[in-house]
Amino acid sequence: MDTHGRTLLAKIWDQHVVARLSDDTDLLHVDRHLLHDLGGSRGLIDLKSRNIPVHNPELTFATPDHAISTASGRAGTIKTGWELLAALRTETSASGIQLFDIDQPGQGIVHVIGPELGLSLPGCLIVCGDSHTCTHGGLGALAFGIGSSELTHVLATQTIIQRRPKTMRVTFDGKLPFGVTAKDLILALIGHVGAAGGTGYAVEYAGSAIRDMPIEGRLTICNLSVELGAKMGLIAPDDKTFDYIRGRPYAPKGEMWDRAVAAWRTLRSDSDAVFDREVSIDVGAIIPQITWGTSPEHVLGVDGRIPDPADITDPARRGAIEIALDYMGLTPGAPIAGTPVDWVFIGSCTNSRLSDLRAAAEVARGRKVAPGVRAWVVPGSETVKRDAVAEGLDKVFIDAGFEWREPGCSMCLAANGETVPPGQRSVSTSNRNFIGRQGPRARTHLASPAMAVAAAVSGAIADVRTMER
Amino acid sequence: MAQAFTKLTATAAPIMRTNVDTDVIISINRMIGNSARGSLGKWAFGSLRYLPDGSDNPEFILNREPYRQAEILVTGPNFGCGSSREAAVWSLQEMGIRAIIGSGFGDIFFANCFQNGILPVVLDKAIIDSLAAEIEASQGAGRLSVDLVEQTITSPSGSRHVFEIDPRRRAGLLEGLDEISLTLRRDQEIRAFQASDRDARPWIHFAGYQA
Numbered sequence: 001m002d003t004h005g006r007t008l009l010a011k012i013w014d015q016h017v018v019a020r021l022s023d024d025t026d027l028l029h030v031d032r033h034l035l036h037d038l039g040g041s042r043g044l045i046d047l048k049s050r051n052i053p054v055h056n057p058e059l060t061f062a063t064p065d066h067a068i069s070t071a072s073g074r075a076g077t078i079k080t081g082w083e084l085l086a087a088l089r090t091e092t093s094a095s096g097i098q099l100f101d102i103d104q105p106g107q108g109i110v111h112v113i114g115p116e117l118g119l120s121l122p123g124c125l126i127v128c129g130d131s132h133t134c135t136h137g138g139l140g141a142l143a144f145g146i147g148s149s150e151l152t153h154v155l156a157t158q159t160i161i162q163r164r165p166k167t168m169r170v171t172f173d174g175k176l177p178f179g180v181t182a183k184d185l186i187l188a189l190i191g192h193v194g195a196a197g198g199t200g201y202a203v204e205y206a207g208s209a210i211r212d213m214p215i216e217g218r219l220t221i222c223n224l225s226v227e228l229g230a231k232m233g234l235i236a237p238d239d240k241t242f243d244y245i246r247g248r249p250y251a252p253k254g255e256m257w258d259r260a261v262a263a264w265r266t267l268r269s270d271s272d273a274v275f276d277r278e279v280s281i282d283v284g285a286i287i288p289q290i291t292w293g294t295s296p297e298h299v300l301g302v303d304g305r306i307p308d309p310a311d312i313t314d315p316a317r318r319g320a321i322e323i324a325l326d327y328m329g330l331t332p333g334a335p336i337a338g339t340p341v342d343w344v345f346i347g348s349c350t351n352s353r354l355s356d357l358r359a360a361a362e363v364a365r366g367r368k369v370a371p372g373v374r375a376w377v378v379p380g381s382e383t384v385k386r387d388a389v390a391e392g393l394d395k396v397f398i399d400a401g402f403e404w405r406e407p408g409c410s411m412c413l414a415a416n417g418e419t420v421p422p423g424q425r426s427v428s429t430s431n432r433n434f435i436g437r438q439g440p441r442a443r444t445h446l447a448s449p450a451m452a453v454a455a456a457v458s459g460a461i462a463d464v465r466t467m468e469r
Numbered sequence: 470m471a472q473a474f475t476k477l478t479a480t481a482a483p484i485m486r487t488n489v490d491t492d493v494i495i496s497i498n499r500m501i502g503n504s505a506r507g508s509l510g511k512w513a514f515g516s517l518r519y520l521p522d523g524s525d526n527p528e529f530i531l532n533r534e535p536y537r538q539a540e541i542l543v544t545g546p547n548f549g550c551g552s553s554r555e556a557a558v559w560s561l562q563e564m565g566i567r568a569i570i571g572s573g574f575g576d577i578f579f580a581n582c583f584q585n586g587i588l589p590v591v592l593d594k595a596i597i598d599s600l601a602a603e604i605e606a607s608q609g610a611g612r613l614s615v616d617l618v619e620q621t622i623t624s625p626s627g628s629r630h631v632f633e634i635d636p637r638r639r640a641g642l643l644e645g646l647d648e649i650s651l652t653l654r655r656d657q658e659i660r661a662f663q664a665s666d667r668d669a670r671p672w673i674h675f676a677g678y679q680a
Contacts, residue, residue, distance in 0.1 A: 024635075147554075158663075
């Protein structure tokens with residue numbers, strides 16, 4: 001018998017074991033399977049070709065997000081984008097799977113709509129063919145990205161074969177300094193432990209800064225877990241979580257709600273639980289973050305200087321920094337602030353929720369996008385869009401010179417014809433600054449929504465703390 | 470169903486960059502639409518392999534002899550991080566890669582390799598560096614051996630390194646098993662789980678409370 005208390009991960013994991021396959025590998029029940037346009041129809045077609053029905057279509061939900069245009073009327077959607085959408089419509093309809101189609105409430109980035117609709121619940125096991133599925137861990141769900149073959153396996157069996165990961169706890173303690181957001185905390189953590197620091201772990205985020213953080217910030221924190229190498233990020237659900245979920249379309253109601261909340265209250269790591277790795281971060285020491293290179297671990301405080309390879313003795317690290325600097329077209333040793341930008345992108349499953357748009361609008365209000373900069377705001381879902389319009393945020397952005405667009409993944413992954421042109425520099429609220437991620441030879445700097453607006457109105461990377469009111 | 474893997478002796482190519490992500494292995498624009506299985510091999514590492522005018526980049530290792538014939542990659546830390554796209558594995562498989570040896574891999578990429586009959590091997594970074602150095606010293610002429618039965622890697626000069634692998638995954642690769650069929654043999658267990666879970670967590674099972 002284990003003499004220690006149990007972790008949140010262990011509690012949720014054990015509730016989902018259908019069969020133990022080996023000492024450390026289990027067949028787990030999948031409670032929610034989310035499909036998107038890029039891979040969803042292909043999995044359904046694979047299954048059809050093998051004459052296997054979808055095991056639980058009522059636990060499977062689909063929406064187009066990756067390949068559709070976010071231009072008004074979806075005008076820019078490329079031919080293959082329409083084909084993928086048509087296939088998703090045909091195959092979900094044939095299998096009895098709920099599809100949240102374009103221009104309907106419910107459509108949006110799959111990791112925005114899950115929490116918003118009440119599909120993602122504490123203690124739920126959620127999978128999706130997308131690495132940022134870890135986002136839903138912000139509600140206390142065990143959620144992770146899977147590949148195409150695994151996706152087909154889930155459609156066929158409503159289960160997933162999974163090796164139990166090691167556990168890591170990251171404790172963020174302290175009060176967020178002025179101008180510092182959830183995005184800055186998680187970028188600072190990735191800079192600290194590295195892009196592989198969480199590989200093989202499920203990461204639980206804890207500490208006073210997490211407890212004080214609104215749910216949408218927690219979703220942002222968990223979203224970037226995969227950028228520190230972890231497939232899963234988790235935050236214990238609390239009253240704030242329950243308040244966020246209550247009344248959402250697919251959330252339990254009435255007596256069922258009370259039963260669910262009683263069960264969810266047990267979902268926390270015991271005080272004597274032991275983690276395989278512990279990391280503590282004092283958030284009081286963090287300032288607004290910005291990436292300089294081609295991995296999210298290439299990150300700096302906005303007052304920092306671009307690294308100089310001449311200062312690095314390890315040849316592998318020096319080589320990696322040289323390649324990144326060359327791609328990014330930056331001068332070693334120069335301050336990162338003041339670097340001119342061509343594009344600003346506010347959106348993605350990381351930072352496209354209503355609170356993100358409010359934070360961005362707060363900085364944009366009464367200011368103008370600098371000449372020569374193109375700046376987009378892409379709400380994460382149809383619901384986010386409608387709520388933002390009801391508050392007049394769209395008008396704030398449009399008055400400031402931003403383009404206000406339809407919901408979707410857009411320039412985060414540039415699979416939809418929406419790209420940063422070659423050689424141009426973008427400050428983006430998205431999750432990856434990989435080579436070519438926002439388009440061939442595009443240069444991406446990751447930052448929070450407020451920092452992105454600061455760059456848009458300055459025409460250069462800028463410290464938002466000089467602009468926040 | 471995944472191709473079976475037992476033993477392989479082949480040309481190996483070191484790709485020692487840190488954090489080679491799946492966007493670099495296959496651009497999203499190559500996998501979008503219906504350009505799926507069978508046509509992805511030529512697009513693996515596209516941004517490194519081709520110059521902007523579309524011609525081969527002579528600097529990239531897989532464009533040089535004898536590395537063009539490589540069936541094994543020796544890789545830097547955190548290879549295959551990032552997006553879950555299985556097309557990254559498909560593109561490597563279609564260009565002839567059967568095994569990838571490195572000090573650490575992106576978790577989802579690692580799982581995707583097994584789904585497609587590619588063996589990913591994790592060894593200490595010092596061993597990886599020595600393998601890469603031997604291969605480079607032989608200008609690619611020295612061949613690596615990967616033996617999944619014995620769980621060993623043998624370097625061109627003959628030094629042997631034992632590697633760990635999850636026994637289930639090893640068995641799956643050796644036999645090329647079809648996981649969907651295997652899991653469906655447990656369908657009674659799955660349905661029994663769902664029936665009892667419907668009582669324990671009815672809010673999960675929509676069919677349960679729509680009725």
